[in-house]
Amino acid sequence: MRLSLTISLLFFTLFAQATVYKWVDKDGKIHYSDKPIENSEAVEFKSNTQNQIKLQMPKANASASNDDPESLTQYNLSIASPAEEETIRDNEGKITIMARISPDLDTKHVLVLLMDGVVVGTPQTSPIFSLKDIDRGEHSFVIKAVAQNGKQLASTPPRKIYLHRAIISRQGTPTPFGGVN
Structure with missing residues (x-):
């Protein structure tokens, strides 16, 4: 009994494929349906018809997005001086x-x-930064181009610089006893 039921269900599924009908309405719009309508014609599908969706991979540089026109500028930014x-x-x-930047920095x-x-x-539009009272030793500098909304547009690689700052603490000069030479 179960075997005959299974075979009959398999038999019906082979012939149960729905036919798709296509017709054009009075406005010229194309419609599809599984029920025949007046002036409709059956659509035949090729055996290799498949849904194929291709996803676009995100770009490697996520700093530029299509919805934010101010971030479309691609800056080339580097530290010109001092040397590494x-x-x-x-x-x-x-x-x-x-710094060296191209193209020129946008006003925004x-x-x-x-x-x-x-x-x-403070953030500035000039590519020249003057610092004072920096402690001696090794320092790493990076310059970033930033939009008004805080989004980073470009960045330099870190630049290692050494500051040699001789500090002399002068103490009083010793004098001989009695203060007479």
């Missing part, structure tokens, strides 16, 4: 960092300087 691992000798702790965008991973100073 350059030693600067300045007893007042002054360092000048100069600013440059931010990071020293050792911390933002130094």
Whole structure:
């Protein structure tokens, strides 16, 4: 009994494929249905008809999005001066960092300087950063181009710089006993 039921169900499924009908209405719109309508014709599908969906892979540079026109600018940003691992000798702790950017920075965008991973100073449009009172030693600098909404548009690779700052603490000069030479 079960075998005959199974065979009959398989037999009906082979012939149970629904026919699809296509027709055009008075406005010229094309419609599809599984029921025949006046002036409709049966649609024949090829045996290899399959739904094929191709997903686009996200771009490697996620900094530019199509919905934000101000982030469409692709900046090429680098530190021009000082050179990598350059030693600067300045007893007042002054360092000048100069960037190279192309194309020119948009008026809505600013440059931010990071020293050792911390933002130094205020954002600015000039590619020249003048720092003073910097402690001696090794420092890493990065410059980022940023939009008004805070979105990072470009960044330089870290630049390692050494500051040599001789600090001399002068103590009183010793005088001989009695103060007479």
